[in-house]
Amino acid sequence: MRARSTLLLLLPGLAFLLVGFLLPAVAMLFAPPGVTFAQVIERMGAMLTDPYDLGIIWRTVRIGLIVTALCVVLGFPIASLLARSQSRWAGVLLALAIFPLLLSNVVRTFGWLVVLGSNGVIGQLLTGLGIVEKAPQLLYTELAIVLGLVQLFLPLAVITCYSAVAQVDPGLDEAARGLGASRTRSFWTILVPLSLPGIVVAATLVFAGSVTAYTTPYLLGGSSQRMLSTQLFSYASVTVDWAAASATAIVMTVLVFLVSGISALVGRKGATS
Amino acid sequence: MSRGLKLRHPVAGTLAVAGYVIMIVPILFVVATAFTAGSTLRFPPEGLSLKWFGEALAYSPFMEAVVSSLELAVLATALALVLGVPVTLAIHRGRLPGKGLLEGLFLSPLVVPELVVGLALYQQLMIGLHLDNFTTLLLGHTALLLPYAVRVTGASLALADPALEEAARGLGASPLRAFVTVTLPMLRPGLISAGLLGFVTSFNNVPLSLLLQTRDFRTLPVTMLDYVQQSYDPMVAAASTLVLAATVVVAVVAERTVGFAKIFGGINR
Amino acid sequence: MTTPAAELVGVSQRFGSFTAVDSIDLRIPRGRLTTLLGPSGCGKTTTLRMLAGYATPTSGRILIDGQDATRTPPEKRDLGMVFQSYALFPHLTVADNVAYGLTMRKVPAPERRRRAAEALELVGLGHLGDRKPKQLSGGQQQRVALARAVAIRPRLLLLDEPLSNLDARLRVQMRAEIRRIQSETGLTVVLVTHDQDEALEMSDEMVLMRAGKVVQTGAPRDVFPAPADRFVAEFLGYENFLTLADGREAAVRPEHLCVVPADTPLDGQADGAVVLDAVVRDVAYRGVDVLVTCEATDPAGTTVRLVADHRADHTAAGAGPAPAAGDRVRLLAPTARLAPLTAEPATEGIS
Numbered sequence: 001m002r003a004r005s006t007l008l009l010l011l012p013g014l015a016f017l018l019v020g021f022l023l024p025a026v027a028m029l030f031a032p033p034g035v036t037f038a039q040v041i042e043r044m045g046a047m048l049t050d051p052y053d054l055g056i057i058w059r060t061v062r063i064g065l066i067v068t069a070l071c072v073v074l075g076f077p078i079a080s081l082l083a084r085s086q087s088r089w090a091g092v093l094l095a096l097a098i099f100p101l102l103l104s105n106v107v108r109t110f111g112w113l114v115v116l117g118s119n120g121v122i123g124q125l126l127t128g129l130g131i132v133e134k135a136p137q138l139l140y141t142e143l144a145i146v147l148g149l150v151q152l153f154l155p156l157a158v159i160t161c162y163s164a165v166a167q168v169d170p171g172l173d174e175a176a177r178g179l180g181a182s183r184t185r186s187f188w189t190i191l192v193p194l195s196l197p198g199i200v201v202a203a204t205l206v207f208a209g210s211v212t213a214y215t216t217p218y219l220l221g222g223s224s225q226r227m228l229s230t231q232l233f234s235y236a237s238v239t240v241d242w243a244a245a246s247a248t249a250i251v252m253t254v255l256v257f258l259v260s261g262i263s264a265l266v267g268r269k270g271a272t273s
Numbered sequence: 274m275s276r277g278l279k280l281r282h283p284v285a286g287t288l289a290v291a292g293y294v295i296m297i298v299p300i301l302f303v304v305a306t307a308f309t310a311g312s313t314l315r316f317p318p319e320g321l322s323l324k325w326f327g328e329a330l331a332y333s334p335f336m337e338a339v340v341s342s343l344e345l346a347v348l349a350t351a352l353a354l355v356l357g358v359p360v361t362l363a364i365h366r367g368r369l370p371g372k373g374l375l376e377g378l379f380l381s382p383l384v385v386p387e388l389v390v391g392l393a394l395y396q397q398l399m400i401g402l403h404l405d406n407f408t409t410l411l412l413g414h415t416a417l418l419l420p421y422a423v424r425v426t427g428a429s430l431a432l433a434d435p436a437l438e439e440a441a442r443g444l445g446a447s448p449l450r451a452f453v454t455v456t457l458p459m460l461r462p463g464l465i466s467a468g469l470l471g472f473v474t475s476f477n478n479v480p481l482s483l484l485l486q487t488r489d490f491r492t493l494p495v496t497m498l499d500y501v502q503q504s505y506d507p508m509v510a511a512a513s514t515l516v517l518a519a520t521v522v523v524a525v526v527a528e529r530t531v532g533f534a535k536i537f538g539g540i541n542r
Numbered sequence: 543m544t545t546p547a548a549e550l551v552g553v554s555q556r557f558g559s560f561t562a563v564d565s566i567d568l569r570i571p572r573g574r575l576t577t578l579l580g581p582s583g584c585g586k587t588t589t590l591r592m593l594a595g596y597a598t599p600t601s602g603r604i605l606i607d608g609q610d611a612t613r614t615p616p617e618k619r620d621l622g623m624v625f626q627s628y629a630l631f632p633h634l635t636v637a638d639n640v641a642y643g644l645t646m647r648k649v650p651a652p653e654r655r656r657r658a659a660e661a662l663e664l665v666g667l668g669h670l671g672d673r674k675p676k677q678l679s680g681g682q683q684q685r686v687a688l689a690r691a692v693a694i695r696p697r698l699l700l701l702d703e704p705l706s707n708l709d710a711r712l713r714v715q716m717r718a719e720i721r722r723i724q725s726e727t728g729l730t731v732v733l734v735t736h737d738q739d740e741a742l743e744m745s746d747e748m749v750l751m752r753a754g755k756v757v758q759t760g761a762p763r764d765v766f767p768a769p770a771d772r773f774v775a776e777f778l779g780y781e782n783f784l785t786l787a788d789g790r791e792a793a794v795r796p797e798h799l800c801v802v803p804a805d806t807p808l809d810g811q812a813d814g815a816v817v818l819d820a821v822v823r824d825v826a827y828r829g830v831d832v833l834v835t836c837e838a839t840d841p842a843g844t845t846v847r848l849v850a851d852h853r854a855d856h857t858a859a860g861a862g863p864a865p866a867a868g869d870r871v872r873l874l875a876p877t878a879r880l881a882p883l884t885a886e887p888a889t890e891g892i893s
Contacts, residue, residue: 003367007363008359009362010359010367010375013356013360013379016356016412017378020394020413021381021417025385025389027393027401033396074289074291074292077284077286078288078289078292099533100300102524103520104476104477106498107497107513110501111300111301111303114303114306114314114510115298115302117505119313119314120314120316121302121316124315150295154295158292169627171627171629174596174629175629175631177595177596177616178594178623179617179643179646180618180620181642184282190631193633194632194633212388219498219502229386229480232389249393252386256385256386257384
């Protein structure tokens with residue numbers, strides 16, 4: 001293919017990418033309407049010292065880390081059981097784990113309102129059995145957000161780990177067993193180290209998703225459990241504080257880039273050593 | 274070798290079951306609540322009825338939003354494919370320096386938080402350039418779906434041997450003929466995957482669309498989100514159940530055409 | 543008689559309606575090299591996997607050192623297995639791969655290192671301990687797999703088609719190498735192969751398998767000249783079959799058939815040989831020799847297709863230059879080279 005025709009193929013896509021993504025994203029950082037870049041930086045400085053704003057950042061990071069850990073701890077066993085199973089049910093279970101990825105986040109998150117709400121399943125169960133007199137407050141807590149985000153991102157962790165496990169030769173497990181390793185030892189000394197690059201990718205995707213998700217903290221966290229995303233929306237749409245919105249957007253983006261960068265480094269190191 | 278899904282390892286088995294409960298059970302409760310005869314999101318439901326389905330289907334904001342979301346998702350997906358496939362070809366078959374960089378550029382919308390992109394489009398295009406919100410949404414969604422189009426069809430193209438196209442040329446086909454008769458059929462699974470994935474992603478999107486809503490053009494997920502926040506009745510459960518049913522149809526189509534698991538194999542590498 | 547190193551008693555393995563191994567009895571002699579030989583699908587690998595503990599027999603018992611090990615998991619059998627794919631752990635160094643079994647046995651680090659180094663030394667790779675498996679050639683990987691299996695001082699060393707992924711020259715080299723290691727360590731070795739040359743060259747004892755059953759066992763020197771039936775004969779490279787005057791079937795190898803022109807006087811050559819009249823159908827030149835395909839009439843009067851391996855220097859036996867297609871010839875088959883077949887499974891369909 002000649003350079004000119006290659007360029008022609010690229011151009012329309014490139015134009016859309018610029019107008020629909022790149023230019024607005026850059027412009028937002030440097031020139032929000034009626035605000036200077038200096039004011040954005042100043043606002044960001046204020047955020048990083050203000051206890052309330054810092055609390056939101058810390059809550060976002062904390063929830064992101066907990067959700068990431070849970071998704072790996074729950075997702076890797078599912079992935080390894082499915083990838084190593086010869087049963088025909090494994091295919092059905094894999095489809096069941098992937099299906100939620102197609103389903104609207106609003107629908108999935110809404111389920112937790114039914115489960116955790118004051119008249120919800122858990123509350124009714126606890127009061128009905130006489131364990132507690134009044135249903136405990138489960139909704140609008142950090143726990144609710146964590147549960148909602150785990151539900152949202154576990155499928156992603158499962159399929160990412162699944163392809164990692166599927167790439168590990170099952171013969172290695174047999175070799176380890178033949179050399180005297182129990183199932184558990186073989187799992188930890190062979191399968192886990194060899195799937196590690198996939199686990200790192202899964203963790204990165206889940207973390208990035210968790211710290212930027214909007215639906216879940218909005219529905220399950222309410223105004224008492226603000227995260228960066230809900231805070232950003234409120235700056236942009238309720239108080240219309242462009243400097244603060246841009247500053248929050250920068251913090252959020254930097255957080256995601258930082259984690260992606262670290263995981264890329266870890267991945268590269270793992271690949272070369 | 275273990276036959277069947279015997280959970281030989283009790284710890285792993287327990288964790289796996291817990292994972293499935295968290296992924297699936299809340300969805301089941303949504304369905305159960307949708308059939309209630311009562312008027313609150315109470316569980317167990319007070320009696321059985323289909324009345325909330327009727328209400329949801331008669332509620333004009335939902336119905337208008339369904340049409341809007343479909344319109345947006347179909348257009349954005351088609352645009353992303355029409356723009357993305359040439360890009361894929363240029364990246365994989367063209368002789369360009371910095372292919373990796375170029376591919377990275379087209380994948381970059383996946384890296385920046387969607388809410389941030391939404392904010393940028395709102396500020397710069399809607400407020401700054403006074404674009405109407407449908408155009409802005411279409412631009413944003415197309416840019417968001419471009420990575421899917423480029424990556425998923427790229428995976429298909431990588432499997433296609435360039436020698437096949439050369440063979441077609443050798444047999445007398447023009448470059449365009451060779452592309453249409455040889456390369457395009459091989460891209461078919463990738464195109465279907467990218468199309469389905471793009472459609473679902475656009476249709477379900479909240480963070481990018483959130484700030485780009487107006488009274489005239491609202492998308493379904495955001496409309497439902499607002500409704501849940503205002504009133505706590507089972508109509509949203511019914512609407513959710515309908516969305517779930519439609520999603521099952523999409524999943525079955527996906528399974529029948531390219532295979533369910535394969536579609537998602539292409540998203541993250 | 544000492545107890546065999548391992549023993550299979552009436553062992554079967556069925557997968558659904560398919561019987562991979564059909565009630566076999568087998569004794570693996572201690573300190574010897576036994577090969578399981580047969581075409582693909584004959585059940586030899588399944589037999590090895592049951593011995594190693596990766597598959598549990600549907601019925602029958604497996605004894606190791608005289609003790610029942612039928613249901614013992616592989617990690618408790620103390621056997622060393624070399625896989626066809628080698629199955630080296632890609633994330634561990636060569637030394638750590640070899641030490642893996644010792645780590646699992648909680649051997650203290652200094653001894654572990656010493657024994658791993660010893661095992662690597664045994665296969666001639668003492669200098670490559672710090673490499674990763676990917677950095678080694680196929681032949682070297684094979685040696686590492688061998689060292690890893692030997693390092694735990696296994697009760698049995700099991701080799702599953704160990705040489706099939708090597709190129710021809712290396713394969714021949716490794717045969718001798720495995721024999722050397724076997725005699726140096728005195729290990730009991732069980733080797734699975736589909737290559738009859740490999741089995742003949744390496745075995746103390748060979749076990750021929752077909753369709754899940756053992757068809758013949760014995761030392762190579764006993765089995766080769768006296769194949770039990772047509773299947774074994776064909777597998778060992780006998781290409782020609784004819785019925786003798788007494789009605790018995792016999793096999794003869796192409797290189798033992800001598801082609802002479804039909805008009806040559808036989809002199810004393812016919813003594814101790816069966817003489818057949820034949821017509822040449824095809825001649826294939828192969829450099830060192832010429833393959834002559836003939837249609838001949840055997841002593842029982844039936845027409846058979848026979849292939850003779852005709853060497854240019856066969857002239858001593860009275861054979862002239864290679865015949866051409868259409869020539870009338872005589873084929874001489876020395877009686878001593880005829881292997882009478884005791885059983886006749888030819889009518890038995892391949893299951």
